[in-house]
Amino acid sequence: MTTVADVPLARNRNFTLLWVGQGAAEVGFSASMLAFPLVVLAVTGSAAASGLVLAADAVAQAVLALPGGALVDRWDRRRIMLACEVAQAVALASLVAALLLDGVSLLHLAVVAAVLGGCRALFEPAEDALLPSLVPESRLATAVATNSARSSIGQMAGTALGGVLFGVARWAPFLLDLVTHVVAFVMLAFLRAPTRPPAESPALGREIAEGLRWLWQRGEIRVTTACAVALNLFFAAYYLVVVVLAERQGTPAGEIGVMAAMLGVGGVVGAMMAPWLHRRLSPHAAIAGVFWALAALCPLAVLADSGYLLGALFAAMALLAPTANTTIITHQLLLTPDALRGRLSGTLNVAMGGAAAAGPALGGVLAEAATPTAAVLVCAAGMTVAAIAVTVNRTLRYYPREESQCATTSPTES
Template sequence: MSTGTDRIRSRLLPNTAPWRSSRDFRLVWASGAVTMLGSIFTLTAIPLQIADATGSPLAVGAVGAVELVPTVLLGLYGGVLADRADRRTVALVTEIALAALSALLLVNALLGAPLLWPLYVAAGCAAALQGLQQPSLEAMVPRLVPHDQLVAAGVLLSLRWSVVGLAAPGIAGVVIATAGTAPAYLLDVATFLVSIGLLARVRRVPSERDAEAPPLHDLIEGARYAARRPELVGTYLVDLAATVFALPTALFPFLAVESDALWALGLLYSASAAGSLLAAAFSGWTERVHRHGRPVLFSAALVGVVMVAAALCSNIWALLLCLAAAGAAHWLGDTFRGAIWNESIPDRLRGRAAGLELLIGSAGPALGDIRAGGLAARYGIRAALRSGGLACVASTGVLAAALPALWRYDRRTDPQVAAVRAATSGLGEQGG
């Protein structure tokens, strides 16, 4: 009986082998979880301080504009840096700088009359630092775990995001409402100190290539590499289609008002994380999938279908269920996109590929908010939801037809996967 139960559990529950096999992966995973927890407190506190100081929705929305440009520009350079420098060092130095920014926000919050401009400066600088840091963090993972555990490692990383993303916003809201913004910034500083201590214990992950060419040359080389692989281009474009057309975050406040359910606004924001968490919790089956391009396409189409269904929902609970289903589908696409990237991109190019991922990941939601807000203002909220869902399904179908390499991709026979596996054999065990 126990053997049968163990077999079922292994097929359903996430594979924790990367935790067991790599001490460094455990440290990076824990560092990220702690950092995310504190950062959510700061991300909740900054808009609240701006709203209290100005009373202007436009002033609050301007934070997104301040963050987008440095994230995109520094994210691209961060990808180049990740392929030139020691990735652990880049992650550690930027983490220290982020801690200093949170300390400055704490000092500002403790002033008798907190200043407004430091909030925007801190938001822009934090976005720039995260743009520099994120490619190195992502490019580290294939060097920390064995190649055959990369899918499992991606699942564990997404599970971390889902758990923290679901629980932290509610906790942050309660803390800020009862104690103010200063304790939120203090907690963020404390979590950064813990995270820095964890990252400092990770072994160095130096670049394996010469860095004599100008940075722009490296950036162009990375873009050309991606362009030569249509299955990679497909993963970027499918992700962009899903986030631009079917990520209606900007509509959540209006959906809550229209549904006469302001009490559910927080649930609307967390429904996607809840769906992601549920999908990740029963993700053992993902390691037995080899044609990764197909679930990438299916997941984007499913997101579109769910958004069309959401447009038809008048009941708030049905709407929340649709958003949770969309979150689960997004998780599925992200998991297999990450598997394609991690398993098939050479280490010397991995940082620049991560920079491109960051560019797409930042631009898509921002463009999606603009699209959804503009259409909702002209044609109504439900029309914005419905048209976005239909556009997502249609664009996914077009991409599947235009890029058959993504549909045919099979990790068992792909020559890029075989080359990366051979090149990285044994690297993941060094941190065990």
């Protein structure tokens, strides 16, 4: 593995190029995701069609996640990222042109959404796998936390800009997304990453199975993945239930918007705290802490009588998650051989995508089957059970800090 100079991230040219480029792309992506259902509603008047377009994005990402991770381990990662930026820019350019000419169709919108989702299925594992070669091990945890902050900032800024730009013109949010992908491509073009020698190319299915087998044999990865799935499942359900609770209490739409934005604010502050907390907390405390914080804070939603208070609650709930993510992701990247990091990320994306889809469905069932207060308490009970399981789990109690060196074993070694 090529040695990376141990300099602060702000002076790490490659990391800065990646962070700036992808920070811009996060803004554009969030603007497009806000605009897609609004455009579909304007064109078709159908809420079901809006869901279909967003589903095309999610399904493409889910279907390609496992093969995408395997391809990332087979091909040059920087070139994959460059190709994804080009594909997304071309798709968005076609959509902007169609909207300007008033000739957009539902099929066109769905195809563009599927291209964006499919590109993320390749890009995200490629970026995750490339990161350890851009920063030294001693600064990997800080880099992971900084990327978490980037995502939260991009989501907040992109959502706000998307709403404003859609009010100007239907095509404007997608033009912003197009421009940000061009910026990201330029940043990546100047990035210098280690080249990877051509790897043997067995059948893709065999590569996927090999990666899944290796990951399953690592108890730390199995357990922390289960933790992340549980956390995302219950919180996604809880979020929908709280939105329903706020709406039934007569909370104005503006306050609900502030409530949602405060979740991002908490994520940014938490990401800024994460490197400091990561150094001071044991891995078990960092992981269990976020579960107990959510279990304790969840029931307070029934006492909040305004969107602003619910927003403050959301911000508090988001504070510790970046620390747990930093602890888990840093260790997973260092534990996993470079030749398997793409498959690690692809597999985790499948698991997280399933939780992200099942969580709102669970929340919707709870909101329909019980009163909002009862639904909140059910979510809190589920989080408490998960917190207890995390606390007593032997693997997590002895979860190690980062390895001193990156894993160098071959994919077939156990």
